[in-house]
Amino acid sequence: MQDLQVQQNNTGVKPQHSIVLNERELKRVxxxxxxxxxxQLPSTKRTLVESRLSKRLRILGFDDFKSYLDHTLESSDGALEKLQLIDVLTTNKTSFYREPDHFDYLVKHAIPDLENGARKELxxxxxxxxxxxxxYTLSIELNEVASQKKNIAFNIxxxxxxxxxxxxxxxxxYTDRQAESIPLELRKKYLLRSRNSEESLxxxxxxxxxxxxxxxxxxxxxHFDLPSKMDIIFCRNVMIYFNNNLREELVAxxxxxxxxxxxxxxGHSESLNGIKTTLNQVAPMVYQKN
Ligand SMILES: C[S@@+](CC[C@H](N)C(=O)[O-])C[C@H]1O[C@@H](n2cnc3c(N)ncnc32)[C@H](O)[C@@H]1O
Structure with a gap:
């Protein structure tokens, strides 16, 4: 550690001192x-919160978390930064065809069942x-269904x-890499290649x-301001971060x-076990309204 410090000083690179997020500041966040x-952000997430928010402090030029939080949470100028703070603290991991058996269930069971119930515009x-x-995964799958059954329309x-x-x-x-989990024939059918051949987008x-x-x-x-009632709701890998009361309210x-x-x-790790609901489980992590 000491060697590294000496090396940095010798090369003229200023060692970057890290800014510490204390317990009181973590609680404010x-x-x-x-x-x-x-x-939920318990104390075990302190290092993660500290590292993600440090970037915002550096960009805005704050030297400590207290001033940053005073600005963001207390001042009238903080509204835009509140959105940034939410952005950096949410976990956005996702992929095409994630948990693929759900798309299988959708096409083989849920859609035919809704069709039988005379739902034509899903x-x-x-x-x-x-x-x-x-x-986009849902859009691909529904486009495929609609190309075979002309009387079905859908929007997402x-x-x-x-x-x-x-x-x-x-x-x-998206990058080619991200799109790899879309089956090849569907990629060929629905995706456009970037005009710049050097970029694999x-x-x-x-x-x-x-x-x-x-x-x-x-x-x-x-209350959600939705245009109409839904035939199908996907809410996967979101409620995992909520406590049981919130999950129960949201499911209701x-x-x-x-x-x-x-x-x-x-999501596959978000069973509704232990939550009061009248929804019926019809497949792993798939529920239906009676
Ligand atoms: C891990 S991603 C899941 C994405 C996708 N559903 C999947 O399973 O691949 C969780 C997403 O939920 C969003 N999220 C978390 N809390 C939310 C809230 N209160 N309202 C709306 N979106 C929220 C996050 O911004 C994030 O993009």
């Missing part, structure tokens, strides 16, 4: 994030869509609290994008926004 977003919602991969609402995720999602541009094609409306929505809002709000016979898909 976790109270705000807990109330606004629902995400409304889907991905709640906590992150950078859009889940919404994709919402998140993170503004940077939503803007990436609505651009619909792809864009989601118009027939995928036109079906999706990306919108900012905080799942903590006590999802239920009241589902049509009769509609489906809720949750």
């Amino acid at each position: 976790s109270d705000f994030i807990g109330t606004e977003v629902g995400i 409304k889907l919602w991905t709640a906590g869509c992150s950078t859009g991969e889940e919404a 609402l994709a919402t998140d609290i993170s503004h940077s995720c939503l803007s990436k999602a609505s651009r619909g541009i 792809v864009q989601m094609g118009p027939e995928l994008r036109h079906r999706i409306l990306f919108k900012s929505l905080n799942l903590m809002d006590s 709000r999802f239920e009241s926004n589902l049509v009769k016979g509609g489906y809720l898909f949750v």
